Amino acid sequence: MPRVRRCRQLGCHAMVTFPDHYCQQHYEHEAEYLASRQRWARSNDKQYTHKYNTVIRYRNEDKRQQYNFYRTRQWSHLRQQVLERDHYLCAYCKVQGVITPAKTVDHIVPIEFDETLKANVDNLAVICGSCHHAKTDWEQSYYGTGNSNALKDVEPITDINRILLMMNGGI
Structure with missing residues (x-):
């Protein structure tokens, strides 16, 4: 069984499979989220x-x-x-x-x-x-x-x- 988690969009309860963070309906936010994570990782590296x-x-x-x-x-x-x-x-x-x-x-x-x-x-x-x-x-x-x-x-x-x-x- 694949690993799943809840969509990161506020109020959305759809389940997504790893490694995605957003469901199909909110997938346009995925690139922005990954970029913010990279900025955070760089500042905390x-x-x-x-x-x-x-x-x-x-x-x-x-x-x-x-x-x-x-x-x-x-x-x-x-x-x-x-x-x-x-x-x-x-x-x-x-x-x-x-x-x-x-x-x-x-x-x-x-x-x-x-x-x-x-x-x-x-x-x-x-x-x-x-x-x-x-x-x-x-x-x-x-x-x-x-x-x-x-x-x-x-x-x-x-x-x-x-x-x-x-x-x-x-x-």
Whole structure:
């Protein structure tokens, strides 16, 4: 007798044979379900996570120390202080006249470029996800930060208005 199980569609009580998850009536959801299972398996795969952390994220001792800083009590206090100072609003959107709630605190001058500014409250700003993505791309081109890039000898920019202009191609 073949192994069977209930269809995964909510409210459907039809029985399906292994290895299928959906009955004939709901079979169009099968590919989507299998793709979501693969995404989940990849995110919970210890080998993948280990390779990401040891090869990409912590590629050298400097990067390891930079990421360890984000697990300290000092960082959590600085982060909370900046969030309350900026009222949980993205500083980059606020300059453009848009109010966007955010919970990410970002270094204006990246610590990869200037390690001495990592605990300076004046070098921290609240940033939303879309601005953070754009700023990271800009930092990689301006400062040379990021994986497989060489740091450039440029002047650090601490003014959010000027950074926004440069991010948007104004300067």
